[in-house]
Structure formats: C-alpha cells, structure tokens
Amino acid sequence: MTKSELIPLLNAIDVRPSKRLGQNFLIDPNLTRWIAQAPQISAVTPVLEVGPGTGALTHELLEAGHRVTAIEFDRRLAEFLRERFEHNPAFELIEGDICRVNLAAAIPKDCWCIANLPYSVSGPAIARFLEFSERLLGMQFLLQREMAERLCAPSGNKSYGTLSVRTQIAYDVKLLRKVSPSVFWPPPAVDSAIVQLRRKVDVPSxxxxxxxxxxxxxxxxxxxxxxxxxxxxxxxxxxxxxxxxxxxxxxxxxxxxxxxxxxxxxxxxxx
The missing domain is CATH 1.10.8.100 (rRNA adenine dimethylase, C-terminal domain)
Known part of the structure; x- marks a missing residue:
C-alpha cells in the first residue's frame, strides 16, 4: 500500500497514527512483498502477525497461501481488518494487546511470526515470544534498528544483554537489511532493520x-x-x-x- 492509498483510507476509518502505540505504517509495496517472502517458508506454514495495521503485509501473506492469525490492538483497525478479510477463511483476527493476550492459545503449532512490530512494544513482545520457542519455528521482524542490533549482539558488545542471550540460546539470529524511515508513514525518527530468527535444532528445555x-x-x-x-x-x-x-x-x-x-x-x- 502506497502513501497515496494509505492516507485516504486512514481518514475514512478515522485513524490518526498514534505515537504512543508506535503506529508507523509501511508504504513501500516492494518491501512489503519482500518481507512476506524472505523467510522462504512453505505455504502450509501458519503465520502469526502482530500489529497488522491496514493489512498490507497480511494480504501478501494470504496471497502466498499462509493461514494468518493477526493480533491488532487498535479497535478501529481491527474493525477494518474484519471487513477486509471477512470472506477469507485463512484469516483469523485477535483483538487485543500483544503484551496481554493469551499467546498459548493464539500461537499455532510450528508457525512463523512475521511482523512490522510496533516500536513501543517490540521488546516486551519479543520477550513473550521467547517463552514459546517450542511452537515458533522462526520469527522475522521489522523493528527499530537499535533493537535489531541488540538481538544480534555478540558477547562483549555494549548492546549484548538479557534479550540477546535469551534470543540467541534458542534461535540463530541474522540482521537481513537496514530500512530507511522513508518507507513508513509517518516516518519514525530512527532507522529500522529487518531481523530474522530461525529456531535451532537443539533448543534448551x-x-x-x-x-x-x-x-x-x-x-x-x-x-x-x-x-x-x-x-x-x-x-x-x-x-x-x-x-x-x-x-x-x-x-x-x-x-x-x-x-x-x-x-x-x-x-x-x-x-
């Protein structure tokens, strides 16, 4: 979805991007398709998406053949998503806060989490996902570059911390590409990055x-x-x-x- 398509849509559903909720909408269709395809996973693999917004990435995932479970906090966007995908049986929406929803019930077995994570909740959300490594084959996030570098940081690095260790003990972590603020609306004040986590063969108990x-x-x-x-x-x-x-x-x-x-x-x- 481009900026010229996004703004009239948001106006129509009375949504003003919220800084508190970390709402920065992706407006580069090519990057959206790249994110959906980058994990190179089978079309039968279910996907959990967090913060689907207007459904741009959701659409690409459904087109690729995935079953998508999306978690959206904003009530107005949730209503829009229900209408947009109401006739698609492969789409399921959970309206709620990613930091509070029952992830044990929400996360399908052997799934991938692919998301443009809201910056305001990226740390707590990832920490919660790490509690379910037995279900999540992998995760791919578009998030704040600083957070992506923290997930990838080696020991001895100033960014290496609790989240680095908890992530790397269960997943192979790779920073795939850096992303300019210009691909979002409104543009964030910081750079972003796409990071991929693939579950290791031998995950600790x-x-x-x-x-x-x-x-x-x-x-x-x-x-x-x-x-x-x-x-x-x-x-x-x-x-x-x-x-x-x-x-x-x-x-x-x-x-x-x-x-x-x-x-x-x-x-x-x-x-």
Missing amino acids: RHELASLKALLSPGFSQRRKRLLPLLRATLPDAEEAFKALEIPRDSRAEHLSIGQWHSLAQWKIHI
Whole structure:
C-alpha cells in the first residue's frame, strides 16, 4: 500500500497514527512483498502477525497461501481488518494487546511470526515470544534498528544483554537489511532493520530456559559490576560453578558467551 492509498483510507476509518502505540505504517509495496517472502517458508506454514495495521503485509501473506492469525490492538483497525478479510477463511483476527493476550492459545503449532512490530512494544513482545520457542519455528521482524542490533549482539558488545542471550540460546539470529524511515508513514525518527530468527535444532528445555531467565535478571542488573557477587543470591554455589565451568571470577555479565550462560543455567538446575 502506497502513501497515496494509505492516507485516504486512514481518514475514512478515522485513524490518526498514534505515537504512543508506535503506529508507523509501511508504504513501500516492494518491501512489503519482500518481507512476506524472505523467510522462504512453505505455504502450509501458519503465520502469526502482530500489529497488522491496514493489512498490507497480511494480504501478501494470504496471497502466498499462509493461514494468518493477526493480533491488532487498535479497535478501529481491527474493525477494518474484519471487513477486509471477512470472506477469507485463512484469516483469523485477535483483538487485543500483544503484551496481554493469551499467546498459548493464539500461537499455532510450528508457525512463523512475521511482523512490522510496533516500536513501543517490540521488546516486551519479543520477550513473550521467547517463552514459546517450542511452537515458533522462526520469527522475522521489522523493528527499530537499535533493537535489531541488540538481538544480534555478540558477547562483549555494549548492546549484548538479557534479550540477546535469551534470543540467541534458542534461535540463530541474522540482521537481513537496514530500512530507511522513508518507507513508513509517518516516518519514525530512527532507522529500522529487518531481523530474522530461525529456531535451532537443539533448543534448551523449558526448565533450562526458566533457569537461564532467573540468572539473567540479577546478572545484568548492574552491568559495571562483577557477575559473581550478583549471582550469589540466585546461585548459592556460584563460586564452585565459576571454577568448574572455567569462568573467570572477574567476569561481568556481558563477558559470558551464550554457551557459558547455558552451562550456568544447567548448573543451577542440578544443584
């Protein structure tokens, strides 16, 4: 959908793009088609879309043969989407906040999540999706470039943090391309990027992931401090664990590799 098509449509349904909701509508049809096709997934793979807006990406996904479950928070856009796709049995709409809807019921088994994520909820939304790695084969997001770089960041990088570790322990992460503000209306004040997450063959167990999450919270709570003292309350034998796993005592959270964090999570389970 182009800008000349989008603006009259939004006016007709009385929608003014909300900065609070992070509403920046994609107005480049070529990029929209590219996003829908980039994962190179089978047409029988179901897709979860978050923040479908006026349905530009939704249309491309349905045209490619996917069953689409879309989650839209804005009531007026939800009403428009129901009317636009009411005769398409492959489309299902859930009206609600991505940070509050029942994702256990919403996410189809063995699906991909493909979305132009609203900037205002990208972090919390991705954190929620990571709780369902057993269902999500992969995710592809158009989001703020800073967030995309955080997901991809290696250990030792200033952007490497809790979300980096939680993402990379379960998914292979790749920044596919950078995106200019000019492809949105209204244009955001920051650059964007498309990042792709493909689920690894050997994903840690749900128990291991819960253990990891419990360690990451205190571990990254004070980035400039040594990790060992920060973990003592959560991991009483942290000293023994660091020694056995050959982790230097003066390490900070950002120094540990994904493999080392995984080993600590396993250690915590078996103490």
